Amino acid sequence: MKKATVPIKSQSMQVQDSSDSDEEPNPESHKKSLEKLKKTDPDFYNFLEENDENLLNFEAASDDQESDRQSDSNEDDEKIHTPGALQADSDDSDFENDNYKLDNTKVTLKMVSEWQAELQSEGKIKLSTLITVIKAFNAAMLRVSSDDGTSQGEMKVEGSSVFNAVIQLCVVNLPGAVKKYLGVEQSGKEPQKCKHFSKIRGPLMSYLVDLMKLLLSISSENILGVLLKHLHQMCTFIACFPRIAKMALRKLILLWSTSEETVRVLAFLCILRITRNQQALLLDPVLKVMYMTYVKNCKFVSPSTWPGINFMRRSLVEMYSLDLDVAYRHVFLYIRQLAIHLRNAIVVQKIENRQAVYNWQFVNSLRLWGDLLAVNNRPPLHPLIYPLVMVTINTIKLVPTHQYYPLRFHCVEILMNLSKETETFIPVLPFLTEILAYDFNKKHKKVSMKPLDFSCILRLAKSQLMENGFKDAVIDKLYALMLEYTANESHTFAFPDTILLAVIQLKQFLKSCSVANYTKRFRQLLEKIEENARFIEQERIKSTVALDDESSIMAWETSMKAKGTPLKLFFENWNRINQLQKRKKVTNNDEIAGQMPVIKRRKITEQQVQRPESKGPLVLFPSDSEDDERPNFEADEDEEPPRAPKVKKQKKKKTQRKIAKRNSPPEERDTIDKGDIVQDLSVGDW
Numbered sequence: 001m002k003k004a005t006v007p008i009k010s011q012s013m014q015v016q017d018s019s020d021s022d023e024e025p026n027p028e029s030h031k032k033s034l035e036k037l038k039k040t041d042p043d044f045y046n047f048l049e050e051n052d053e054n055l056l057n058f059e060a061a062s063d064d065q066e067s068d069r070q071s072d073s074n075e076d077d078e079k080i081h082t083p084g085a086l087q088a089d090s091d092d093s094d095f096e097n098d099n100y101k102l103d104n105t106k107v108t109l110k111m112v113s114e115w116q117a118e119l120q121s122e123g124k125i126k127l128s129t130l131i132t133v134i135k136a137f138n139a140a141m142l143r144v145s146s147d148d149g150t151s152q153g154e155m156k157v158e159g160s161s162v163f164n165a166v167i168q169l170c171v172v173n174l175p176g177a178v179k180k181y182l183g184v185e186q187s188g189k190e191p192q193k194c195k196h197f198s199k200i201r202g203p204l205m206s207y208l209v210d211l212m213k214l215l216l217s218i219s220s221e222n223i224l225g226v227l228l229k230h231l232h233q234m235c236t237f238i239a240c241f242p243r244i245a246k247m248a249l250r251k252l253i254l255l256w257s258t259s260e261e262t263v264r265v266l267a268f269l270c271i272l273r274i275t276r277n278q279q280a281l282l283l284d285p286v287l288k289v290m291y292m293t294y295v296k297n298c299k300f301v302s303p304s305t306w307p308g309i310n311f312m313r314r315s316l317v318e319m320y321s322l323d324l325d326v327a328y329r330h331v332f333l334y335i336r337q338l339a340i341h342l343r344n345a346i347v348v349q350k351i352e353n354r355q356a357v358y359n360w361q362f363v364n365s366l367r368l369w370g371d372l373l374a375v376n377n378r379p380p381l382h383p384l385i386y387p388l389v390m391v392t393i394n395t396i397k398l399v400p401t402h403q404y405y406p407l408r409f410h411c412v413e414i415l416m417n418l419s420k421e422t423e424t425f426i427p428v429l430p431f432l433t434e435i436l437a438y439d440f441n442k443k444h445k446k447v448s449m450k451p452l453d454f455s456c457i458l459r460l461a462k463s464q465l466m467e468n469g470f471k472d473a474v475i476d477k478l479y480a481l482m483l484e485y486t487a488n489e490s491h492t493f494a495f496p497d498t499i500l501l502a503v504i505q506l507k508q509f510l511k512s513c514s515v516a517n518y519t520k521r522f523r524q525l526l527e528k529i530e531e532n533a534r535f536i537e538q539e540r541i542k543s544t545v546a547l548d549d550e551s552s553i554m555a556w557e558t559s560m561k562a563k564g565t566p567l568k569l570f571f572e573n574w575n576r577i578n579q580l581q582k583r584k585k586v587t588n589n590d591e592i593a594g595q596m597p598v599i600k601r602r603k604i605t606e607q608q609v610q611r612p613e614s615k616g617p618l619v620l621f622p623s624d625s626e627d628d629e630r631p632n633f634e635a636d637e638d639e640e641p642p643r644a645p646k647v648k649k650q651k652k653k654k655t656q657r658k659i660a661k662r663n664s665p666p667e668e669r670d671t672i673d674k675g676d677i678v679q680d681l682s683v684g685d686w
Contacts, residue, residue: 105154105155105156106155106156106158107136107139107155107156107157107158107162107166108162109161109162109165111136112136112162112165112166112169115129115132115133115136115169116169116173119133119169119173119174119176119177120173124181125177125180125181127181127196127199127200129177130174130177130178130181130200130203131200131203133169133170133174134170134174134203134204134206134207135154135155135203136155136157136166136169137166137167137170137207137210138155138206138207138210139154139155139156139157139166140157140163140166140167141210141213141214143156143157143158143163144214144217145213170207170230171226171227171230174207175230175233175234178200178204178237181196181200182194182195182196182197182200183195183196184236190236190240190277191236191237191240192240197240201240204237205241205244208234208237208238208241208244208248209244211227211230211231211234212244212247212248212251214227215227215228215231215248215251216251221259221260221262221263224255224259224263224266225262225263225266228255228263228266228267228270229266231248231270232266232269232270232273235270235273235274235277236273236277238274239274239277239278242278242281245274245278245282246282248270248274249271249274249275249282249286249289250289252267252268252270252271252274253267253271253286253289253290253293254293255267256268256271256290256293256312256315257293257294257296257297257308257312258297261307261308261311264308264311265311268315271286271290271319272318272319275319275322276322279322279323283322283323283326284326286319287319287320287326287327287330288330290316290319291316291330291334293312294309294312294313294316294364294368295361295364295365297309297312298312298360298361298364299359299360299361300360301360301364301456302456303455303456306455306456309364313364313367313368313371314371316368316372317368317371317372317375320372320376321372321375321376324376324378324380324381325380327372327376327380327381328380328381328384331369331372331373331381331384332384334365334369335369335384335387335388335391336387338362338365338366338391339387339390339391341353341356341357341362342357342391342394342395342398344356345357345398346394346398354398354399357395357398358398358399358404358407358458358459359458360458362395363407363410363411363458366388366391366392366395366411366414367410367414369384369388370388370392370414370415370417370418371417373385373388373418373422374417374418374420374421374422375421377421377422382422385418385422385424388418389415389418389426392411392414392415393411393415393431395407395411396408396411396412396431400434402435402438402460402465403459403460403462403465404458404459404460405435405454405460405474406454406457406458406459406460407458407459408431408435409454409477409481410454410458411431412428412431412432412481413481415428416428416481416484416485416488419485419488420488425489425492425498428485429482429485429486429498429499429501429502430501432478432481432482432485432502433482433501433502433505433506435474435478436478436505436506436508436509438474440471440475440513440515440518441512441513441514441515444466444467444468444470444471445466446463446466446467446468447467447468448467448468448469450469451469451472451473452464452467452469452470452472452473453473454473454477471515471518475517475518475521479521479522479525480578482502482525483525483528483571483574484571484575486499486502486529486532486567487565487567487568487570487571487572490532490536490565490566490567490568491557491560491561491565491568492536492557493536493540493545493553493556493557495532495533495536496533496536496537499529499533502529503526503529503530503533506522506525506526506529507526509522510522510523510526528566528567528570529567531566531567532565532566532567535565535566536560536565539560543556
């Protein structure tokens with residue numbers, strides 16, 4: 001029956017196609033037209049007969065083509081309907097279709113609890129369970145993204161309780177279940193190299209895309225923290241899909257730069273883990289985007305934004321430390337850009353070029369590269385110390401006025417940190433002692449109760465220069481920086497020689513300055529520096545180190561640093577107290593700032609409160625009534641009785657005056673208090 005029906009169907013299809021097409025002519029009509037042509041125009045018919053015989057033999061050709069078509073169709077039918085060509089589906093595929101195709105299935109809490117039990121079971125995880133859970137998560141995402149709040153996929157998630165249960169199931173149990181199914185922990189392989197990864201690759205990719213959509217739509221800090229912790233567990237799988245990894249990194253870098261502190265930390269941990277898994281592919285673009293984001297977000301500095309900028313700088317240093325060869329290309333390029341901006345400001349004396357250098361983005365970039373070179377003082381990055389130091393020094397020299405003292409202090413801090421960590425001598429003291437030439441004896445024109453804080457300032461206004469807080473803040477910062485730098489260099493072999501000019505300038509400042517508060521602090525600093533210089537000279541006399549032996553000098557300095565110097569010990573004690581005061585100032589809380597010294601007062605007992613001559617209990621508030629005129633303590637015969645306070649006498653006189661006025665006749669009542677008599681005046685008396 002099958003062989004009979006198929007040719008009929010093919011013939012009908014051929015007939016329909018031939019009738020529908022306009023290109024193929026009908027043989028009978030063509031034959032009639034040729035016979036008519038033979039009668040009407042025999043000359044033209046003879047011409048066709050001589051030159052084009054195929055046109056006149058159209059019937060024979062068409063019959064042959066039709067027979068060929070029928071034979072070809074019969075052969076195709078015989079090939080299709082040969083026995084054994086068709087194969088039935090297996091039972092396993094039927095089972096998979098029943099599990100995977102859950103058309104319009106409504107998810108319930110009971111189903112979620114069953115899935116949770118299967119994911120938490122100690123046995124083997126079924127692939128069907130993982131795919132079903134991922135489809136439920138996709139249905140929950142469709143419910144959120146749809147306009148009417150209903151999911152249109154294979155499964156339906158209705159109700160907030162079911163939605164929360166599905167999200168919680170995926171966040172808590174799905175990462176461990178996927179790892180267990182792939183056997184990542186047992187084999188120690190990467191997920192894409194596991195045996196069953198090809199089976200779960202598609203559903204896992206769908207789940208990660210939905211997770212990115214959920215992450216982009218959430219604004220709550222608490223929910224973001226939970227999702228980022230889950231994302232941190234899924235980072236090994238995200239690295240298997242480069243497109244999803246780039247999408248995730250864009251969102252994570254945005255959270256790293258703009259969110260709350262906890263979210264920033266979690267976002268950075270996710271960035272670090274994803275980049276490490278695909279370091280060769282992702283490290284270079286991630287470093288570029290993170291640096292540009294850092295520069296963009298450090299344009300404005302305030303006490304509220306300063307902690308976030310510090311966190312971004314430290315995390316960037318950690319990212320650049322992953323591969324120093326890649327970091328060298330970035331650091332070299334960006335330090336060169338800073339040098340070009342500085343050169344333009346030096347050559348072209350314009351406000352625009354100067355503002356391109358004297359801004360927070362330029363200074364924070366210098367601080368970033370200074371911290372990076374201080375941490376990684378190794379061959380790939382070590383040659384970049386010199387250009388960075390030269391750019392920083394010339395930044396100080398660009399406009400060396402007292403309006404830019406705060407910027408000078410920031411640059412000096414960068415150089416001091418770099419010198420300390422890399423053990424490289426950088427001449428910083430001249431830029432500090434130059435400030436001592438300012439006239440601190442000049443009287444201020446304005447009084448400000450609020451002290452100046454240079455941590456968030458680059459340039460001082462003219463009104464701030466006239467305040468009394470300007471000179472106090474400059475002296476405090478100058479004292480702190482000079483003490484820290486000399487303490488860091490106090491163990492070096494050439495310390496007495498390097499501080500010689502600074503000692504001379506300090507002595508000149510003490511002679512010229514007449515403000516006692518300023519001279520007192522710098523006189524103490526001068527004494528400590530000279531004491532440490534004498535200590536180093538005595539130690540040099542005892543040693544037999546040759547000046548041309550660099551290794552022996554370094555060994556001597558290392559031993560002196562471990563032994564300790566007087567100036568270093570003084571700085572450590574001063575710095576401990578100073579840091580406590582800073583933390584207390586920032587937090588306004590003694591508990592967070594640390595344990596401050598507390599004055600212990602001796603408790604006063606009741607016997608100590610009483611006088612030696614008293615025998616009865618002490619009465620703190622004696623009564624003012626007449627019945628209690630006698631005091632509650634007995635006086636000795638030789639001593640005079642204690643006098644009552646004057647306030648009590650006045651009250652007693654007032655009460656006696658009232659009693660006498662009440663007991664006197666009406667005529668005499670008006671004469672008791674003569675000072676209080678007021679006569680009534682009438683108009684008739686005038």
